[in-house]
Amino acid sequence: MRALLIAEKPSLMRDIQKVYKKMNLDIDIEFTSFVGHVVELKEPHEYDAAWKKWDLALLPMVPQRFEFRVKKTAAKVYKEIEQTLKNGQYDFLINACDAGMEGENIFYSFYKKVGTNLPVKRFWTSQTTEPAIRASLQNLIDEHDPLIRNLRNAAMYRMVFDWLVGLNCTRAATVKGGRTIKVGRVMTPTLAIVAQREEEIQRFVPQPYFQVQMDCGAFQALWFKEKVNRVATNEEAEAIIARVTNEAQVVSLETERKTIPAAQLHSLLELQKEANKFYGFTSSDTLKIAQSLYEKKLITYPRTESKHLPTNFAKHIEKNVAAIQGVPQLAQYATALDVQHMQHVMRSKRYVDDQKLTDHHAITVTEVTPKFASLSMQEQRIYELIAKRLVAIFMPAYVLDKTTVILQSGTETFKTTGNMVVEQGFTVLYTSHKKKEEVPLPFMQEGQVWPVQAFTILSKMTEPPPRYTDSSLLDAMFHAGRFVDDPQLRAILKDAEGIGTSATRAEIIEKLLAIGMITRDKKSFQATAFGREVIQSLAGHDVVSPELTAVWSKKLKDIVDGTLSSRDFYRDMLAFVHETTEKMKVLEMTVAEKEEVIVGECLQCGERVTETFKGYSCANKACDFFLTKVMLKAKITPTDAKKLLAYKETRDILFTWKSGKKSKAKLKFNGTKLEFIFPQFTETTKKGNKTT
Structure with missing residues (x-):
């Protein structure tokens, strides 16, 4: 054979x-x-x-x-x-x-x-x-094999469905709107999530409020009444202070012991969220780094929705744990683990459950011991996050006593809380990421009287909802059911695990950035005026709501599970495409025309070079001159582009090299070759006509 x-x-x-x-x-x-x-x-x-x-x-x-x-x-x-x-x-x-x-x-x-x-x-x-x-x-x-055949059919029909919806709706929206408006079954609902948040922020009007804080020296407590701890005016706060005395009595004291086990293993979504929270990595960067580690045989397949391991894999988990001994920060913890205890944990449905697996199991380390020092800084950080999750599940739980105390002064009540760590457990692995230590209260008992040192009025303002970050936007896409009113569709979205997949969500976000519908400001996303106008114009159309992708993701899953035939899916798909395109054709689109930004003359043909979504392109369609907006994770601004096209050096730009190291350099065109200008030498990036 x-x-x-x-x-x-x-x-x-x-x-x-x-x-x-x-x-x-x-x-x-x-x-x-x-x-x-x-x-x-x-x-x-x-x-x-x-x-x-x-x-x-x-x-x-x-x-x-x-x-x-x-x-x-x-x-x-x-x-x-x-x-x-x-x-x-x-x-x-x-x-x-x-x-x-x-x-x-x-x-x-x-x-x-x-x-x-x-x-x-x-x-x-x-x-x-x-x-x-x-x-x-x-x-x-x-x-x-039925599983492979059904997966193949679902893959083919998902591709066809995206072609039909994306191209037909994009053309209809573009013709109606008078400028290029890209539409997609996952991309547009994601844009709507960001645009809706931006509208909430724009409409938000800060309101003043006041709190009364009681200082007893060893602790502070806030006034409250019927679960509310703020008042609308300074006069109300002063009236509260007028009704208190110079001492406070403990009227209620409750201590609750909380035992918190280690988190489940990583899905790609959870890894992207954690990497963004701890290191500021974008979702796209995390996927690229994880893919690199996978290709180096150091972690398992990263594009997974699952947080569980299969039984057969779990039987030999000690081999995977042994590989972690190659990580200096984790070696002592990995070495100290007991094999029998590991096998006991592997019988827990929290971490090992064949029924909760998707195409792939959770991300974890392989049996290959890494040469940790040879990895890039980004690879080290992602590998360490994955390794910590595995080690953590075999360590003791985090245990703390959470105490809530109610005090009375005069006719007013105050509340304070404190936490005392009983067992740090697995959290010793994360000490470098802790924002603050748990603060315990002093010893107290009911009936005890505390002298009050001062009462203070705290003047504050309400704040708008925060803009989405990579972490929170990925979470919003995963939990897209919260944006849907219909309980049945909300349940479908939950079962389908939101809009997009772990493998495509980062790509969708990057696409929205590339076409100018959202922008990234440090860690936060903001819908542009263009993006908000698109969503306002498409209001009420199926393609804006997460419901669309929910329903069709469920149908694709049914193909994989063998409960829906490909023929029936195709019939339903064609009917939907005709219906949704007709709806798009009658919409009134009000999207402002994009202003043309000219940055200079083309170095190859002399035509004007204009700013586009992804870079700076020659207006002559027969010319292939193009200068990217993002090079080695650095932004090339219109000012930089103007200098380059005038054969001048740019400002010092901070580049991130493939090794993960960062350093500054200037850029300059030498003929049609783009060069890095370092303090001591010059390096040409590419020869030939087309620049990178």
């Missing part, structure tokens, strides 16, 4: 190849690889020349048969694999793309485009360690 194995990336291909050479399989396997997606669905005009014209009368555009084209950036790879298939005499193909819906999409899009009829077997693993690869090669899954 002779097979051609096609991996999703060259690095995975090499890993599988190394393991295969050590095995004695009865299959002669040759190896090749994609570079991610190598084909994509054709553009509308490639199906029908009439669709090149953006005309409402031509909508909706629904091809009779969906076809693929080769991506320009992957043309060489496609041709090489196509030629390999023609030259080789293979009995079957092995799909070694990432184990999940997107991996199925990448492989079968190519499979349909290249036109082969060879049978396919599936290489499926969430780890790239040698034992995991060996097991997967020995247990290839047949393409007709």
